Amino acid sequence: MFQRNSRTGVFALPAVGTPGNAARTLLRGPGINSRDVAVYKRFPVIERMALQLRWEW
Secondary structure, X not given: OHHHXXXXXXXXXXXXXOXXXXXXXXXXXXXXXOOOOXXXXXXXXXXXXXXXXEEEO
């Protein structure tokens, strides 16, 4: 049914050792961690202003 209604010749396997047209970040190996942490403190200065100390890693 699929072969009769579609052009199957447009589909091909990628070359050996290449991901084809897939994105480079499609596969992630073990040990890749992405963590963002922020610590901040806000100090009011006057009614409409504040000072903020921030530490990110």
